[in-house]
Structure formats: structure tokens, C-alpha cells
Amino acid sequence: MEITILGAGAMGCRFGAALHDAGHNVQLVDPWAEHVAAIESQGGLRVDFDDGPRLVDLRASLPASSSGSPDLIVVFGKAMQTADLIASAQHLISESTVILTLQNGLGNIEAIAAFVENSDNVVAGVTTLASELLGPGRIQALGNGVTHVMQSSGGRDIATRIVQEAFAGSPISVGVSPDVHSMIWRKVAFNAVLNTLCTLMSCPVSALRAYPEFWTVADAVIDEIAAVGAAEGVEIDGDDVRKTILEATDPEMSGHHLPSMLQDFLNNRTTEIEHLNGEIVRRGDSHRVPTPTNALIRHLIRMAEATRSQRIDALPQ
Numbered sequence: 001m002e003i004t005i006l007g008a009g010a011m012g013c014r015f016g017a018a019l020h021d022a023g024h025n026v027q028l029v030d031p032w033a034e035h036v037a038a039i040e041s042q043g044g045l046r047v048d049f050d051d052g053p054r055l056v057d058l059r060a061s062l063p064a065s066s067s068g069s070p071d072l073i074v075v076f077g078k079a080m081q082t083a084d085l086i087a088s089a090q091h092l093i094s095e096s097t098v099i100l101t102l103q104n105g106l107g108n109i110e111a112i113a114a115f116v117e118n119s120d121n122v123v124a125g126v127t128t129l130a131s132e133l134l135g136p137g138r139i140q141a142l143g144n145g146v147t148h149v150m151q152s153s154g155g156r157d158i159a160t161r162i163v164q165e166a167f168a169g170s171p172i173s174v175g176v177s178p179d180v181h182s183m184i185w186r187k188v189a190f191n192a193v194l195n196t197l198c199t200l201m202s203c204p205v206s207a208l209r210a211y212p213e214f215w216t217v218a219d220a221v222i223d224e225i226a227a228v229g230a231a232e233g234v235e236i237d238g239d240d241v242r243k244t245i246l247e248a249t250d251p252e253m254s255g256h257h258l259p260s261m262l263q264d265f266l267n268n269r270t271t272e273i274e275h276l277n278g279e280i281v282r283r284g285d286s287h288r289v290p291t292p293t294n295a296l297i298r299h300l301i302r303m304a305e306a307t308r309s310q311r312i313d314a315l316p317q
């Protein structure tokens with residue numbers, strides 16, 4: 001297949017490398033010029049796999065210089081980049097192009113659908129794979145995980161074809177699941193708790209357990225999200241979210257992990273807050289579902305971003 005990875009950060013590069021290794025013709029497209037230049041000058045993407053580093057023979061280009069008529073576009077920027085990314089790559093989209101998003105947050109499907117004639121061609125999903133951007137042209141593939149996809153319209157024939165034709169033979173295990181919308185919302189709830197609180201407290205996920213009333217805050221966030229989801233016809237199992245949070249904050253499991261929002265915050269980058277708690281608040285308002293805890297957390301993250309340049313981490317000497 002001809003495949004374009006649109007938004008080739010940590011995850012886009014990981015999927016790009018896997019799809020290349022499965023024998024597809026993959027191009028990486030990204031607006032970060034230094035990253036694109038590094039991939040070009042070193043003759044590929046450097047990936048640190050579990051079994052050691054390797055240069056993967058991939059080419060990269062800026063959106064304006066990208067060309068071709070890909071069968072599949074995998075959108076993998078941060079959620080706040082999605083609308084701009086897809087607009088910048090309109091020239092790659094034909095009637096038959098399938099567009100897959102595995103990004104976190106709400107609003108990605110809608111941003112993509114605005115540029116696609118046939119909504120069946122938008123496939124969405126969630127992945128528990130992880131990856132880290134080590135610098136321009138270089139990523140680290142982290143652990144293993146599972147990926148579930150589904151057509152955003154509810155059908156499954158195109159999603160099934162993509163799984164069979166694109167991912168069969170790749171090191172990434174992907175399945176078609178009718179539960180994808182609920183999974184996306186459950187992941188939103190998970191991130192709306194852990195990513196935000198770790199960013200505000202500047203701590204790894206396991207540290208949150210030190211506060212005895214952690215669940216008072218977490219439950220309020222989750223219950224509000226479940227109520228907004230219900231108003232949109234999506235059933236969210238709050239207990240399932242709580243179980244995943246419990247596992248993730250276990251120091252013996254992935255407890256020392258620094259969530260991506262905290263990493264973005266510390267790297268002076270905009271966070272995905274508006275597509276997590278922020279989008280919950282907006283959707284809650286439109287359904288008249290109260291979301292005071294999510295609204296407060298959204299404000300606190302926005303305030304932390306606005307005051308970041310004057311943040312004090314130690315008393316002046």
C-alpha cells in the first residue's frame with residue numbers, strides 16, 4: 001500500500017517504521033522542518049527498538065512538498081494539530097483515501113471528517129503502544145500494546161480491509177472492535193485524570209497515590225465525563241477507567257511514567273487539554289450536563305501554561 005503518516009512525531013514515526021517493515025511504501029509528512037531535515041540527511045529514521053537501534057529507510061517531507069495519492073493516511077499529530085495537518089495535506093486526499101486516527105482526545109474524528117467526502121473512509125481507534133521522540137529524526141519505541149479500530153460511521157468493512165491489508169505482517173497487532181467509541185472516551189477519562197493532575201503536581205503517575213483523597217478528585221472527573229458521554233450516546237464504564245488508573249499508578253507497573261501532557265508542559269509545548277477536559281466542558285455545556293471539576297482542571301492547566309515562563313521551582317538564593 002501507499003501510506004502517508006501525517007504528523008510524524010513519536011507515534012507517527014513508530015507506526016511509519018512498522019508499516020515500512022511490513023513492506024508498504026511509507027512517507028512521513030510533518031511540519032517540523034528540523035525533524036524532516038534530520039530524517040533526510042541521515043538517510044532514514046533512527047529507531048531505538050527493544051533489541052537495539054536501527055536506521056529505518058523512510059523518507060520525510062513538509063506538508064507543502066508532499067505528493068502522491070496514498071491508499072491510507074495515518075494522522076498522528078497532537079489533537080490540537082489535527083485540523084491544520086489535514087488542511088495542509090488536502091492535496092493527498094482522493095475519494096478512495098482512507099484516513100486513520102489513533103490520536104488521544106476528542107475532536108480528531110470531526111476535524112478529519114470535514115475534509116472527507118465519504119465518512120466511511122474515516123477509521124478511528126485507540127492504541128496502548130507508546131513511543132518517545134528523542135530528538136529530530138530519532139524515536140524510541142516503547143513496549144508492546146494493542147490497537148483497536150472501527151469506522152467512525154459505525155461500519156466495519158473498510159476498517160477490516162485496512163487491518164488486513166496494512167497491518168497484517170506488521171509488528172503492530174490491530175483488531176476491529178465495535179467498542180472503539182467507548183474506548184476513545186475511556187482513554188479521554190483516563191488522561192483527563194492522570195495527565196492533568198501529574199502536570200499540575202509535576203510528578204510521575206505513582207506519586208498521585210500519596211494523596212489519600214486522590215479518588216475524590218478522580219471520581220468527580222470520571223463521573224462528569226461518563227454523564228457527557230451518556231448525553232452523546234456513548235456508554236462509559238467508570239469502573240473500567242478506575243481499574244486502568246489503579247493499574248497505571250501502581251509503582252510496580254508503569255507507575256514512574258511521566259504522562260505526555262507533563263512532558264509537553266516541561267518542554268514548553270502546548271498541551272492537549274482543550275481536547276480532553278476542555279472538550280468535555282464544551283460538550284457538557286451543549287447538553288446542559290454540569291462539568292465543574294473538568295472546568296476547574298482545564299482552567300488550572302491553562303493557567304499553568306500561561307504562567308509557565310515565571311514558574312518558581314526553588315526559593316531565590
Ligand code: NAD
Pocket residue numbers: 007008009010011012030031032076077078079102103104105127128129130131132133260272
Ligand atoms: P509528538 O509530540 O511526539 O509529536 C507530535 C507533533 O509535534 C510532531 O508531529 C511534530 O510536528 C511536533 N513536534 C514534536 N516535537 C517538536 C519540537 N521539539 N519542535 C517542534 N515541533 C515538534 O506526539 P505523539 O507523542 O506522537 O502523540 C501523537 C498523538 O498520539 C497524540 O494525540 C497523543 O496523545 C497520542 N498518543 C501518544 C502516545 C505516546 O506514547 N507518545 C501513546 C498513545 C497515544
